[in-house]
Amino acid sequence: MSVTAAKGFTAAGIAAGIKENGNPDLALVVNDGPRRAAAGVFTSNRVKAAPVLWSEQVLKGGQVSAVVLNSGGANACTGPKGFQDTHATAEKVAEVLGRGAIEVAVCSTGLIGVLLPMDKLLPGVETAAAQLSEHGGEKAAIAIKTTDTVHKTSVVTKDGWTVGGMAKGAGMLAPGLATxxxxxxxxxxxxxxxxxxxxxxxxxxxxxxxxxxxxxxxxDTVLLLASGAAEVTPEYEEFAEAVRQVCDDLGQQLIRDAEGASKDIKVEVVNAASEDDAVEVGRSIARNNLLKCAIHGEDPNWGRVLSAIGTTKAAFEPDQLNVAINGVWVCKNGGVGEDREKVDMRYREVHIVADLAAGSETATIWTNDLTADYVHENSAYSS
Amino acid sequence: MSVTAAKGFTAAGIAAGIKENGNPDLALVVNDGPRRAAAGVFTSNRVKAAPVLWSEQVLKGGQVSAVVLNSGGANACTGPKGFQDTHATAEKVAEVLGRGAIEVAVCSTGLIGVLLPMDKLLPGVETAAAQLSEHGGEKAAIAIKTTDTVHKTSVVTKDGWTVGGMAKGAGMLAPGLATxxxxxxxxxxxxxxxxxxxxxxxxxxxxxxxxxxxxxxxxDTVLLLASGAAEVTPEYEEFAEAVRQVCDDLGQQLIRDAEGASKDIKVEVVNAASEDDAVEVGRSIARNNLLKCAIHGEDPNWGRVLSAIGTTKAAFEPDQLNVAINGVWVCKNGGVGEDREKVDMRYREVHIVADLAAGSETATIWTNDLTADYVHENSAYSS
Known part of the structure; x- marks a missing residue:
């Protein structure tokens, strides 16, 4: 399954010793063709890790033969030496596989500002290459975990072709909770x-x-590699939908495994004047720490939703806003709506609908509650 | 002291029964003249509470005779009835004091989306008016507390004139932690x-x-009332500096009393291309939940500072950024700097300097760490 569900791919996941606790920390995904077309999207953070700077160059060529991924160190803010290390990693993969280094994408995740232990990583590449297998997708997915409690994979199979994938982290492309x-x-x-x-x-x-x-x-990095091994060229719309489904499934798995979270919050903005407005409002609600604490406390505190909406530039009139929490319209026309006691907050998923009454566009942002466990996990991360 | 340190002012603070726990919840500040010039600044949130909408109108006249403040309810998102209640409160103050309602500013703080108990608030105005005193400043400061653990007052006395003030809350004008x-x-x-x-x-x-x-x-509301009772007209610069000092002192008191905080974090951005850049970067750092958790854990995690800087549009080159935490330059030229073990994080105040190496402008933003106590306090606020 995972990245090896599609034909033409092998993968491996091993413990190279990058993580001090001995857990798996190095993954290799290889495209055995016959084609090796690829695409990638990367963090929009202007402070980019060395592997992102490298892989952006690789993707400009539109071809990826292999991806090497390590957990246990982000190789970010590591200066020229960090970039040299990424380059050396790609060269090592290229050498072992007999490919060109410029077709080897590199991904790293872990603590910022620490150089990778190359004396462990480079031999690890050889070990991983020796274990490459059409059944290696699961092990690769396990090797890229950091604070993830479970590994994440997804597959969609269509008529003669497949899209599969693996993910680590709990966040979004930009921004993201962790890498x-x-x-x-x-x-x-x-x-x-x-x-x-x-x-x-x-x-x-x-x-x-x-x-x-x-x-x-x-x-943050998302790569899509196509081997062409199925010898099928699907219609664009059908293919795009399959990719979207796999991304959506992996995204949901990320949210459900977010650090310290006890609630998954679906923020659905409706009747916005534009999709941009809907996204801006959804993001503002999703980032409101006070609201995220309230949801953690199973408190349907719609006032905090309204105050978050009020910080945006979106088109709306304050006295026309409506908010539903888990199906109960607790705020109508900017004021008190249905009885908040009717809101059932016992379950993990919480659904907030913000009706801007300003148009017909919509967007959904997913977030998590803010918990003491999140604080604990992130105040002890590098110690 | 407090608002009654300056001549020409009386104040009172009483328990009107708005708060169910019986704590003081109603304050009255009266300008007995001879002048009654005033100015105000208000939240930039587009969802404004009824008392903000009212007081903005009052301040357009440039004259304030009295301010009535209640804790125990924000009167926000309360629709036309909420605005009527604010209006009725101003009318009651005007009636009791024999002034015009259009010179009575109203401030409210507490839970959003709940109507005020006017049957308690209006009699409370009469009680407060009966207790107005030149020594009432302290009691007024106490009556506006919500989650504040201490009341906040400040006074600057100059040659023949004085600026004094009181504050409640823990946040900023826009945005703010609480009102x-x-x-x-x-x-x-x-x-x-x-x-x-x-x-x-x-x-x-x-x-x-x-x-x-x-x-x-x-x-959020900040009001400045001038009685003219000192019969002195100071130079603008001297007066402005005195007002700045009182605001700075009260602001520091707010930060030190922020909900659940164990660290006060001074984020100083230096060598920015513009003051706007410095403020944008400072705010981005100050709002980074991961960094705020790290500081709580006494972890000088400068990588999280860099990743926060990287989300801004400010002018900088990633490989020229420098970051000091408590005097130790842990990040130099975008990479590892001095040994992070040298950073002493034991004390409540933490000083982060972000050097953008892009100009000569500077700005300082104050924030707090993110703690489990913050989560607890804000997940149980309305229950």
């Missing part, structure tokens, strides 16, 4: 421009609308 | 346009740069 790394593979025969179009369309409404804690990573 | 209400008084003889200029200049670099949790209130 989010995603590798998607398909055996469909498609060129890189088609992959790029489908991937950007898919991430825009999936990973880009997951906003666990409003923090943007230096390392 | 921030501030009343400043002076016995200097000044017109409302001068007061307005001095107040806006002062709040821009004090309350506006306190960002406890990035959340903007619907009720």
């Amino acid at each position: 989010m790394l995603v590798v998607l593979t398909t055996d469909a025969a498609l060129e890189s421009d088609v992959l790029d179009k489908a991937l950007r369309a898919a991430t825009r409404t999936t990973f880009d609308r997951i906003d666990s804690d409003g923090c943007m990573s230096t390392n | 921030m209400l501030v009343v400043l008084t002076t016995d200097a003889a000044l017109e409302s346009d001068v007061l307005d200029k001095a107040l806006r200049a002062a709040t821009r670099t004090t309350f506006d740069r306190i960002d406890s949790d990035g959340c903007m209130s619907t009720n």
Whole structure:
């Protein structure tokens, strides 16, 4: 399953010793062709990790033969040495596989500002290469975990072709709670421009609308590799939808595994004047710490929803706003609506609808509650 | 002291029964003249509480005879009835004091979306008026507390004139952690346009740069009332500096009493290309939940500072950024700097310097750490 569900791919996941606790920390995904078209989207953070700077260059060529991913260190803010290390990693993969380094994408995740232990990473590449297998997708997904409690994979199989993928992290492409790394593979025969179009369309409404804690990573990367091994070229719309489904599924898995979270919050903005307005309002609600605490306390505190909407530039009139929490319209026309006691907050999923009464556009942002566990996990991360 | 330190002012603070726990909840500040010039600044949230909408109208006249403030309810998102209640409160104060209602400012703080118990508030106005005293400043400051653990007052006395004030809340004008209400008084003889200029200049670099949790209130209000009773008209610069000092002092008291906080974090951005850049970067750092958790854990996690800087549009080059935490330059030229083990994080105040190496402008934003106590306090607020 995972990245090896599609034909033409092998993968491996091993413990190279990058993580001090001995857990798996190095993954390799190889495209055995016959094609090797690829596309990628990266963090919009201006402080980009060395592997992001490298992989952006790789993707400009539209071809990826292999992806090497490590957990246990982000290789971000590591200066020229960090970039040299990324380059050396790609060269090592190229050497072992007999490919060109400029077709080897590199992804890293872990603590910022620490150089990778290259004396462990480079031998690890050899070990991983020796274990490459058509059944290695699961192990690869396990090797990229950091604070993830479970590994995340997804597959959509269509008529003769497949899209599969793995993800780590809990956040969004930009911003992200922690680094989010995603590798998607398909055996469909498609060129890189088609992959790029489908991937950007898919991430825009999936990973880009997951906003666990409003923090943007230096390392977020989503790659889509196409081997062409199925010898099928699907219609664009059908392929794009399959990519979107896999991204959506992996995104939901990220939200459900977000650090310290006890609630998954779906913020649905409706009747906005534009999609941009809907996204701006959804993000503002999703990033409101006071609201996220209230949801944690199972308190349907719609006042905090309204105060978050009020900070945006979106088109709306304050006295026309409506808010529903778990199906109960607790705020009508900017004031008190149905009895808040009717709101059942016992379940993990919480559904907030913000009606701007200003148009017909909509957008959904997913976030999590803010919990003491989140604080604990993130105040002890580097110690 | 407090709002009654300046001559020409009386105040009172009483328990009107708005709060169910019987704590003081109604304050009255009266300007007995001979002048009654005033200025005000209000939340920039587009969802404004009824008392903000009312008081904005009052301040357009440039004259304030009295301010009535209640805790125990924000009167926000309460529709036309909420506005009628604010109006009725001003009318009651006007009636009791024999002034015009259009010169009575109203401030409210507490839960959003709940109507005020007018059957308790209006009699409370009479009780408060009966207790007005030149020594009532302290009691007024106590009556406006919500989650504040201490009341906040400040006074600057100059040659023959005084500026004093009281504040509640823990946040900033826009945004604010909870509602921030501030009343400043002076016995200097000044017109409302001068007061307005001095107040806006002062709040821009004090309350506006306190960002406890990035959340903007619907009720934030800062008022400055001048009685002229000292019969002195100070130079503008001297007066403006006195107002700035009182605002700065009250702002620091707000930060030190922020909900659940264990650290006060001074984020100083230096060598920015513009002051706007410095403020944008400072705010981005101050709002980064991951960094705020790290500081709580006494972890000098400069990578989270860089990733916060990277989300801004400010002018900088990633490989020229420098970051100091408590005097140790842990990040130099975008990479690892001095040994992070040298950073002493034991004390309550934490000083982060972000050097953008892009110009000569600077700005300082104050914030707090993110703690489990913050989560607890804000997940149980309305229950």
